[in-house]
Amino acid sequence: MAKEVTxxxxxxxxxxxxxxxxxxLAENSAVRGCMVIKPYGYAIWEKMHAQLxxxxxxxxxxxxxxxxxxxxxxxSKEAEHVEGFAKECAVVTHHRLKVDPDGGxxxxxxxxxxxxxxxxxxxxxxxxxNTYKNWIKSYRDLPILINQWAxxxxxxxxxxxxxxxxxxxxxxxxxxxxxxxxxIQEAQRMVDVYAKFAREYMSMPVVVGHKSESERFAGxxxxxCIEALMQDGKALQAGTSHFLGQNFAKAFxxxxxxxxxxxxxxxxxxxxxxxxxxxxLIMAHSDNNGLVLPxxxxxxxxxxxxxxxxxxxxxxxxxxxxxxxxEMEAVGLSVKIDDxxxxxxxxxxxxxxxxxxxxxxxxxxxxxxxxxxELARRDTMTKEDVSWTGLAAYLxxxxxxxxxxxxxxxxxxxxxxxxxxxxWEEFKQKIEExxxxxxxxxxxxxxxxxxxxxxxxxxxxxxxxxxxxxEEGKCIYSGKPSHRRVIFxxxx
Amino acid sequence: MAKEVTxxxxxxxxxxxxxxxxxxLAENSAVRGCMVIKPYGYAIWEKMHAQLxxxxxxxxxxxxxxxxxxxxxxxSKEAEHVEGFAKECAVVTHHRLKVDPDGGxxxxxxxxxxxxxxxxxxxxxxxxxNTYKNWIKSYRDLPILINQWAxxxxxxxxxxxxxxxxxxxxxxxxxxxxxxxxxIQEAQRMVDVYAKFAREYMSMPVVVGHKSESERFAGxxxxxCIEALMQDGKALQAGTSHFLGQNFAKAFxxxxxxxxxxxxxxxxxxxxxxxxxxxxLIMAHSDNNGLVLPxxxxxxxxxxxxxxxxxxxxxxxxxxxxxxxxEMEAVGLSVKIDDxxxxxxxxxxxxxxxxxxxxxxxxxxxxxxxxxxELARRDTMTKEDVSWTGLAAYLxxxxxxxxxxxxxxxxxxxxxxxxxxxxWEEFKQKIEExxxxxxxxxxxxxxxxxxxxxxxxxxxxxxxxxxxxxEEGKCIYSGKPSHRRVIFxxxx
Numbered sequence: 001m002a003k004e005v006t007x008x009x010x011x012x013x014x015x016x017x018x019x020x021x022x023x024x025l026a027e028n029s030a031v032r033g034c035m036v037i038k039p040y041g042y043a044i045w046e047k048m049h050a051q052l053x054x055x056x057x058x059x060x061x062x063x064x065x066x067x068x069x070x071x072x073x074x075x076s077k078e079a080e081h082v083e084g085f086a087k088e089c090a091v092v093t094h095h096r097l098k099v100d101p102d103g104g105x106x107x108x109x110x111x112x113x114x115x116x117x118x119x120x121x122x123x124x125x126x127x128x129x130n131t132y133k134n135w136i137k138s139y140r141d142l143p144i145l146i147n148q149w150a151x152x153x154x155x156x157x158x159x160x161x162x163x164x165x166x167x168x169x170x171x172x173x174x175x176x177x178x179x180x181x182x183x184i185q186e187a188q189r190m191v192d193v194y195a196k197f198a199r200e201y202m203s204m205p206v207v208v209g210h211k212s213e214s215e216r217f218a219g220x221x222x223x224x225c226i227e228a229l230m231q232d233g234k235a236l237q238a239g240t241s242h243f244l245g246q247n248f249a250k251a252f253x254x255x256x257x258x259x260x261x262x263x264x265x266x267x268x269x270x271x272x273x274x275x276x277x278x279x280x281l282i283m284a285h286s287d288n289n290g291l292v293l294p295x296x297x298x299x300x301x302x303x304x305x306x307x308x309x310x311x312x313x314x315x316x317x318x319x320x321x322x323x324x325x326x327e328m329e330a331v332g333l334s335v336k337i338d339d340x341x342x343x344x345x346x347x348x349x350x351x352x353x354x355x356x357x358x359x360x361x362x363x364x365x366x367x368x369x370x371x372x373x374e375l376a377r378r379d380t381m382t383k384e385d386v387s388w389t390g391l392a393a394y395l396x397x398x399x400x401x402x403x404x405x406x407x408x409x410x411x412x413x414x415x416x417x418x419x420x421x422x423x424w425e426e427f428k429q430k431i432e433e434x435x436x437x438x439x440x441x442x443x444x445x446x447x448x449x450x451x452x453x454x455x456x457x458x459x460x461x462x463x464x465x466x467x468x469x470x471e472e473g474k475c476i477y478s479g480k481p482s483h484r485r486v487i488f489x490x491x492x
Numbered sequence: 493m494a495k496e497v498t499x500x501x502x503x504x505x506x507x508x509x510x511x512x513x514x515x516x517l518a519e520n521s522a523v524r525g526c527m528v529i530k531p532y533g534y535a536i537w538e539k540m541h542a543q544l545x546x547x548x549x550x551x552x553x554x555x556x557x558x559x560x561x562x563x564x565x566x567x568s569k570e571a572e573h574v575e576g577f578a579k580e581c582a583v584v585t586h587h588r589l590k591v592d593p594d595g596g597x598x599x600x601x602x603x604x605x606x607x608x609x610x611x612x613x614x615x616x617x618x619x620x621x622n623t624y625k626n627w628i629k630s631y632r633d634l635p636i637l638i639n640q641w642a643x644x645x646x647x648x649x650x651x652x653x654x655x656x657x658x659x660x661x662x663x664x665x666x667x668x669x670x671x672x673x674x675x676i677q678e679a680q681r682m683v684d685v686y687a688k689f690a691r692e693y694m695s696m697p698v699v700v701g702h703k704s705e706s707e708r709f710a711g712x713x714x715x716x717c718i719e720a721l722m723q724d725g726k727a728l729q730a731g732t733s734h735f736l737g738q739n740f741a742k743a744f745x746x747x748x749x750x751x752x753x754x755x756x757x758x759x760x761x762x763x764x765x766x767x768x769x770x771x772x773l774i775m776a777h778s779d780n781n782g783l784v785l786p787x788x789x790x791x792x793x794x795x796x797x798x799x800x801x802x803x804x805x806x807x808x809x810x811x812x813x814x815x816x817x818x819e820m821e822a823v824g825l826s827v828k829i830d831d832x833x834x835x836x837x838x839x840x841x842x843x844x845x846x847x848x849x850x851x852x853x854x855x856x857x858x859x860x861x862x863x864x865x866e867l868a869r870r871d872t873m874t875k876e877d878v879s880w881t882g883l884a885a886y887l888x889x890x891x892x893x894x895x896x897x898x899x900x901x902x903x904x905x906x907x908x909x910x911x912x913x914x915x916w917e918e919f920k921q922k923i924e925e926x927x928x929x930x931x932x933x934x935x936x937x938x939x940x941x942x943x944x945x946x947x948x949x950x951x952x953x954x955x956x957x958x959x960x961x962x963e964e965g966k967c968i969y970s971g972k973p974s975h976r977r978v979i980f981x982x983x984x
Contacts, residue, residue: 027626029558029559029619029623030559030563030619030622031559031561031562031563031610031619034559034560034561035559036556036557036558036559036623037556037557038556039554039555039556039638042554042555042556043554043555045557046555062531062534062535063531063534063535063538064528064529064531064534065528065529065534065537066521066528067521067522067523067526067527067528067659068526068612068659069523069526069582069659070523071522071523072598072600074522075589076597082589082598086588086589086590086598087588087589087590088587088588089587089588089589090561090584090586090587090610091584091585091586091587091588091589091600092582092583092584092585092612093583093584093585093586093600094582094583094585095580095581095582095583095647096578096580096581096583096647097564097567097574097578097579097581097611098578098579099578105565105568106564106567106568106574106578108564108583108585108609117600118582119589120560120584120612127521127522130522131521131522131528134519150643151560151642151643153560155587155588167559167560167561169557342632
């Protein structure tokens with residue numbers, strides 16, 4: 001089964017596409033650019049969703065739900081925002097179909113044209129700030145700390161499963177504050193939540209930093225992000241958190257009375273992560289045998305495969321497995337017994353490797369005599385015999401070991417592929433090999449644009465953690481003075 | 493605060509609208525027919541969602557996600573289906589806006605017209621069965637037991653918060669089976685899950701039954717439903733489960749090879765409940781003081797209000813409350829201390845009554861001396877003093893008492909408003925007073941239509957539980973022979 005997946009060294013992009021489909025995560029649908037998220041892929045997303053939701057609530061946020069549609073005129077109210085989204089949005093123009101009088105099935109009913117077109121939300125700042133206008137009168141109504149789990153649509157021309165799709169699932173936080181300082185703190189708090197989630201749950205090292213001005217969200221004064229390095233040396237932006245200043249409050253006339261009764265515009269943030277995280281998770285850890293899932297996000301943590309010749313052996317082994325499964329579930333592990341009778345063990349092994357299940361346990365007739373299981377780790381592809389006694393406790397601890405090992409491996413990869421580069425010649429050579437290039441930059445959008453034009457590399461972020469970048473130097477491109485390094489890379 | 497809510501005896505419809513808005517559950521948005529679900533309302537929906545999701549998984553279902561958009565041609569493939577939904581759907585015709593060359597802001601870019609229009613899903617049978625076509629080859633691929641949590645759009649002309657909105661949130665199960673019998677069992681299993689959820693979590697008595705042919709889902713061979721009686725005597729359909737036969741399998745060409753290798757079309761069900769349940773919950777239990785929430789769905793189960801004159805008293809009371817809160821949380825209660833310093837206790841009492849919190853605890857200076865709290869129940873509006881000692885355990889048990897009491901009250905209401913009616917004269921009079929009317933009907937669509945025309949009453953269901961309806965009699969309208977009674981009522 002895993003043999004059908006292209007080797008990643010041969011064609012990384014095709015390896016990724018193969019893997020997503022073969023591991024039953026997602027597939028393309030009949031609608032251009034829209035994906036079907038299959039049960040196994042959705043189960044991983046559910047785990048991400050559940051954990052992020054806990055972390056949002058721990059930081060004081062509540063969920064709410066706002067309309068799917070945005071009146072066209074709302075988009076125009078914030079100038080940069082409309083420029084950022086107008087070119088890729090799905091537009092609803094009619095509200096009825098009718099039977100074609102010429103016999104061509106159903107057609108759009110021209111009498112059902114909307115007075116104002118509706119945009120399927122590409123993001124919800126405008127509809128939400130139009131709502132907040134009615135919720136905010138005084139400082140006592142602030143802060144508003146709201147998150148929404150929703151689907152959004154951006155009509156991308158080139159799409160890839162999870163990484164860039166016309167419709168995707170995400171969460172978008174939208175907060176309102178009395179002061180600039182409080183909003184800035186909130187934007188920082190949430191990017192830190194994303195970093196913690198990426199590191200501790202996805203086992204994925206990330207750099208937290210600020211975007212350069214040209215890479216900011218349309219309408220933001222500052223965009224914070226987490227950036228991860230994929231195994232092909234390309235960077236992936238995994239989450240963003242925006243300080244929006246008073247832009248949306250001014251666009252929608254949202255003012256509050258402070259303690260002295262004076263009116264001022266409200267300060268805003270927004271922040272989001274999406275099903276793109278699924279793409280990041282896959283590309284950060286997987287190999288030519290398939291997915292490698294960190295235990296905290298694995299829908300199945302332990303799979304058990306019986307190996308037998310006779311029906312009697314099968315019955316004994318399954319009985320033992322059921323007993324062991326109960327013990328494992330009692331310590332909080334999620335366990336599956338693969339008792340399908342029409343498939344050989346070898347086929348099952350390959351399938352669960354493809355699906356990235358952290359631990360596989362096999363029991364054959366001889367293991368039954370000895371009271372052991374053959375334990376295979378997906379992350380290291382190593383095997384060992386382990387006694388039934390204390391197995392559950394052993395596995396419980398092993399999950400933490402695996403979770404950390406997957407992180408460490410990705411961390412070492414990033415360390416080995418991060419370079420301080422100080423000359424333009426070296427930059428042009430290194431960028432072809434991939435990785436994070438820590439370079440001096442003169443801080444101008446012109447230089448940034450030229451570097452991108454010549455090498456397809458962009459500034460992934462101006463790091464605020466992970467790397468110490470403050471030092472004097474000279475821009476690799478213009479030679480002008482610079483006070484800190486930034487991360488350049490090619491990216492998804 | 494609660495005083496702003498219209499009395500339900502005066503104007504039930506306005507009482508409902510008032511309550512939804514004043515209790516901070518939802519409000520109308522700038523987009524016609526689309527609502528904003530506010531944090532307090534969404535928190536109730538989250539609890540419904542979480543519990544239903546557990547029940548779906550217990551019955552073997554997995555979640556997945558399918559596209560928001562449906563190609564126009566898909567809708568037409570099942571004849572009844574398109575007739576049911578074509579008249580009320582949002583149609584996406586373009587994928588880009590551009591700056592108006594005549595200076596009118598942004599306009600739809602005529603060059604970005606889609607080749608085929610996309611419908612925003614009103615329900616997902618068509619896109620899902622088009623997907624299942626690729627998933628199903630043999631009997632080994634069956635059953636497929638999938639559920640989707642999603643938003644859907646039906647362009648209703650007259651909308652009401654939660655009860656009928658252009659966009660709503662729901663879940664839709666879509667299952668595929670090898671035999672007719674298995675699909676019929678699945679449809680029954682899921683309507684029973686809905687009934688259990690309504691009864692045990694919403695404290696809402698429901699009748700399970702079959703819809704008459706004219707009330708069936710567009711494309712179904714049989715529609716099962718749960719029907720509840722609201723306090724104004726109108727019925728509300730709270731969930732449906734459909735046996736779809738082979739209609740969608742035939743429309744999308746989905747066949748499987750059975751054990752003998754013979755091809756046959758696959759059998760289907762679909763089933764759903766939506767944010768309409770919020771409307772049912774509100775209308776089933778609430779009163780002129782506001783919401784009455786069953787403890788299992790209340791975001792806050794216990795609210796504590798301090799009553800003090802001095803800062804010192806306040807500090808002592810809050811300290812006691814924090815300690816009690818910890819004990820309550822340890823037994824699994826969700827507790828809030830309302831320590832807002834700018835509002836009087838009386839105002840807070842009214843606000844939490846409005847929001848339906850099951851139990852309110854007040855502590856004043858004298859209670860502090862005596863070691864008691866004043867406990868007020870929302871369902872009975874009664875008060876008693878209760879000792880701090882053992883308070884958490886007492887409250888834990890009280891939640892079950894309240895949960896049951898709310899059910900019993902609704903049950904008694906329904907009992908008192910269900911009538912066997914045997915003459916047309918009596919029917920015409922009784923239907924004005926509201927309630928479930930158990931009547932004989934001759935089984936024809938003509939009679940059903942005439943009764944509706946003359947009285948606005950419809951057949952809510954042909955009960956399969958709750959009421960014993962099998963008996964010989966004569967149709968109240970036509971006088972023709974009938975073998976069982978059915979439920980007539982006016983409805984939402």
